[in-house]
Amino acid sequence: MKDDLLLDVRDLKVHFPIEKGILVRRRVGWLKAVDGVSFSVNRGEAVGLVGESGCGKSTTAMAIAQLQKPSSGQILFEGKDLASLSPKELYEARKDFQLVFQDPYSSLNPRIMAGDIIAEPLRIYARRGSITLGEAEIRAKTASLMERVGLLPSFAQRYPHEFSGGQRQRIGIARALALEPKLIIADEPVSALDVSIQSQILNLMKDIQDEFGLTFLFIAHNLAVVEYFCSRIIVMYLGTIAEIADSSVMYENPLHPYTKALLSAVPIPDPPKERLRKRIILKGDVPSPAKERTGCPFRERCSYAFERCATSRPTLI
Amino acid sequence: MEEILLEVNNLRTVFDTEYGTVKAVDDISFTLRKGEVLGLVGESGCGKSVTNLSLLRLIPEPPGRISGGRILFKGKDLLVGDEEEVRLVRGGSIAMIFQDPMTSLNPLLKISLQIAEALQLHRGMGRKEALAKAAELLKAIGIPDAEARANDYPHQFSGGMRQRVMIAMAISCNPDILIADEPTTALDVTIQAQILELIKSLSGENTMSVIMITHDLGVVAGICDTICVMYAGKIVEKASVDDLFAQPLHPYTKGLLDSIPRIDAGSRKRLYSIPGSPPNLASLPPGCPFRPRCDKAMEICGREMPPETSLGDAPRSVRCWLYASGEGGLE
């Protein structure tokens, strides 16, 4: 089963040009949002992508979802390189990977009713003949999807503003499920929600994963959430991967100094434990990804840094 | 036990809206002692931020209005004095920091000037003296290379550094109380750790009291002494931090604690989740506002709001019929 590879990302790079000038725009540098990321996701697995703002986790997700053009590298989905597909082939492939977004407000078009939002992917593919569903079947499917994510099918006639944040996120999840994808890329799906709603959504996604045998790529900044949801965690820092670990061993035995610092910074809701914890307080801020750099990206803030860290970038072991 | 610095009694703040009068803060009372770090915890719309604004009479009026209660600061009621007196307390004896450090700083003024301005205003310092003190403060709150960076503009600072500057401005007048409204919500977790460490050390050194407003129970666990849990404009549970986490009483507190994933949870047990969503303050159900989501709801909960019941040592109290005398009671 271990070889059952669904997604294989190889040396992915996404560099944005930095341009200056009023009339004629010249490129003055590159912002290396994602700089050589490789990892793989097996079928049925939930893999977490964590890191702080600007580490490139969302850009990585958008590149995998083909919403952001990579500068180089390969994204193999079921063995096919997504970049090499024709528009028609890509359109067919898209059915198999769907997105869940962070902001339950901006992710739903305010002028479209909930039922139509969920049915939209089905209608798009039905119109082009890639799936054969009539309007009645689409409606029935929408209703059953709504029911599955915990919404009353009668809510289909309501506009997004009539729902609470948690309910909107459920609509977003139902939309992602509509095409029966194999992979769901969830970009910070619970970070905009209230604490009491977060666990509802996490549990819902867990149930759905089990029920449909889905694979999840889960992007978040909250390590505790990722540890709960995922079986494997990828820690990113400044466009590169710092560490990949099984979530069961990560907390007990983090290897990378950045992972250690990140874990020690996560507050634990347990006062006596919290008082006894040794916290690794990192010096300074994350450097700008626009700066040219050599060696290990973490070296300026690392308390273990030695000479070699400055000259050569460590490879993933 | 240290002296009581701030005492809030039966504070009520309402907003008049199109949909009727909304009770954003409904009959809340708490005390803050010298050197104490008090946490006001709750979800969005629970009234924690309105409480904080009410303390300094910063409620926009209309539509808002403080409709009752007393706020005693060192024995003096802040709600009866005139505007000018409150203004002197604000920024002087009680200082505030907000969630978004970007919008709290003037983008067109150098950092050092902004801090110096506060010093000139509240402590009557001369310009030169104030600028020197500003550089000193920046150093004290851990801005590397403080002398040089004092002449930077806000956009040249990162989010974490800006929050440090806000803290420097807040503590520049040696306030008795620092009110921090979600000070780390906009920051990354490693930066959050830095800022929390800073606030903790400041309250320890200067015996400054802190009111920490947050939605994150993890944050309060590490920094607070006492915690008030708010729900729908009311304080539903009050306890020392150890008591609250070791033995939460109110079903809402229990539910919240069980529903947050913990990084140190070895086994991956399914999270509890509180059903439903936080209520709309404009159309609260009769009785206890938590009743529709509560798995222990009884018949009386739908009729009457439970009174505040004190249990055990001083800060511990809860507003739930399970613990009110005569009904249910502690098992």
Added chain:
Amino acid sequence: MGAARLKKNIIALAGVGIISFYLLIILVSLFWLPFDPVAMDTLHLLEPPSIKTGHLFGTDEFGRDILSRIMQGCSVSLIISLGATLLGAVIGTLMGIWAGFLGGKWDHLIMRVADILFSFPSLLLAIFVMGILGEKTYNVIFAIGIVYIPQFARVSRGAILTLKGNEFVKAAFSSGASKTYVLFRHLVPNIMMPLIVQVSLSLSVAILLESALSFLGMGIQPPYPSWGNMLSGARKFMLLAPWTAIYPGLAIVFLVLGFNLLGDGLRDLLDPRLRNVK
């Protein structure tokens, strides 16, 4: 919330009412006018309003009936206002959507052109266009329409850019939607609100611009009446015979008010967020 919604409805209805009244006047003026609006009557120069003479709004310096002239001017003003706004809105919005949606060098090119047009004061630009095209009624429509193009381009481009950043656009692309589909299903319906505001504003400003052009002698040429050239003619006699200025002035004020009320009301009515919350 019912009351609030009703209030919005009343505003829109008041706007509709005012504009319908003007349309009625146009309809009537096609078949019947109290007097010939261009016929001079040297016996009744600058007569004050009076029921007895039949000149309800008085007469002007050539003895022409002001009511009849206002009634005939009504269709001129409305046609110019609607035509110019339509022209500006269609071309400007298309440019703005194009620039905002495609971005890159198209955006750069289109918006620089708009900037150049925008840098002229609107009246000056209109006068300039009139100077080139010549003083004809339909040229007034072109002149004002050209003034509007950059305004609509900016509004629609700004709206498209803001919308493009929304996650529902990404969601649509990842659901297999094509660019055209996203544009027409998700973007265009959502820019209607700022556009309607701009349209209602433009309709009223067009009336004022037409008046200004006619006032300066570059718009509708006498003896044919427009509210602008009526005001222009009244300039010299305003103190002596205030009715020559007051009635055309009021006609402008109420039509502008009608357009603004309608725009306000429409914007609120079209927003699903303001529809009754269950």
